[in-house]
Amino acid sequence: MNRHRLDFAIVGAGMVGMAQAALLAVRHPDMRLALLEASSEAVPPLSEEYEPRVVALTQASRELLEEVGAWDAITGRRACPYVEMRVWDADGTGSVRFNSRDVQLPNLGHIVENNVIVAALRARLETLPNVEVVNGFRLESWWRDCGLWHLQPRGEERLSDADGLRQQPEIVRTRLLIGADGARSKVRDLLRIRSQDTDYHQTALVCVARSEKSHRHTAWQRFLQTGPLAFLPLAGLGDENHCAVVWSADEGLARELLMLDDQAFALNLEKAFESRLGNVEAVSERFSFPLRARHAERYRGPGAVLVGDAAHSIHPLAGQGVNLGFQDVRVLADEIDRAMSRGLEPSHASVLARYERRRRGDNAATLKAMSAFKSLFGAGDVHWRWLRNTGLSMVDASPMLKKRIIMRAMAV
Ligand SMILES: Cc1cc2nc3c(=O)[nH]c(=O)nc-3n(C[C@H](O)[C@H](O)[C@H](O)COP(=O)(O)OP(=O)(O)OC[C@H]3O[C@@H](n4cnc5c(N)ncnc54)[C@H](O)[C@@H]3O)c2cc1C
Known part of the structure; x- marks a missing residue:
């Protein structure tokens, strides 16, 4: 594909960037797109083993993946519908149970391994003739000229020709640039957009655990004072006894947990989870991620926008x-459609401003709610403890309130 005058260039082939590329390519078969990814490796083939990094996809995310034509490949591989969610406070009696029956739906969402989503989106992109995925393109610098962005990759990753001679890096030129390059976004830096950062001083440990009892298609979350512990049900492999574990813990505790051998870790996990699913019989390799909240002060610059992390x-x-990232993807595509139906250039400032207005408030509200949750459940004070236990029990006793919470969460 000629990369000299693209309609859209998307930087970052994570789940969000791939979904954005697929949605724009499906809706606008006459437009030319490139998806530029720093990693030079193609998507690795899926193994039979579970991947510990998972996401809880909402109904709205599922609809997006259906529209781009990736959902069937996801369910064909492995996706676990969950019908119930149980949340309880380690430090009291408060608990709440949400069930899909509360909203007359077959499930509350699906737990899917990240690499299953990535593989399905990548396979779908390969069938779309108007989008090219360029691996090994780590965006490093750019300039803008006559309404076009000129994107240049990092020097050492420039291509060598057949004789091993250095070539000039290929410059990609595009009318609209979409930054989907994750939490440490280069696009955000190049646009000189600052972000508000909160360090939670916590680390998320993730692994897969096999439990004695079936997960019963339930997503379990226990709030400990040191952070939440989630058991998320996984599908397939002939049983219902595997869960993806996300254990967010204060940094010191996380370090200790990481150093334990598997048997000792499994025992700690089982105890922290109050043996709700019986013994933890086996655990996979553990991975850890420092936890931070980040929010860009703006989502756009001239002819450029940010989506996802x-x-x-x-x-x-x-x-x-x-899920928030997928909603960015949908709203941006809707605003581009709206602009084009009115004869406006998709990169026009008013189009990007509408996208930002529609998404920023929603994302800010979710970020605030998560921080409030984190503070509320991290507080050891007896009054806070009373408040959260009473709050959880009140929600549990009110079908109306539960319904509203579920509907709101599923629409994200
Ligand atoms: C422990 C943990 C558990 C989580 N659990 C959930 C969950 O249950 N549900 C949920 O919805 N979310 C969850 N998340 C969050 C979720 O994983 C992220 O929101 C999501 O992966 C963000 O996707 P993204 O495509 O925006 O960014 P990323 O996945 O970070 O992708 C960014 C891509 O950009 C590429 N890139 C970076 N820089 C450049 C550059 N200069 N040039 C070109 N390419 C570049 C990277 O190589 C990468 O491929 C979790 C996160 C963590 C840490």
């Missing part, structure tokens, strides 16, 4: 991160 990253306690 490049614009906002949140605490994983409610599993909303990628």
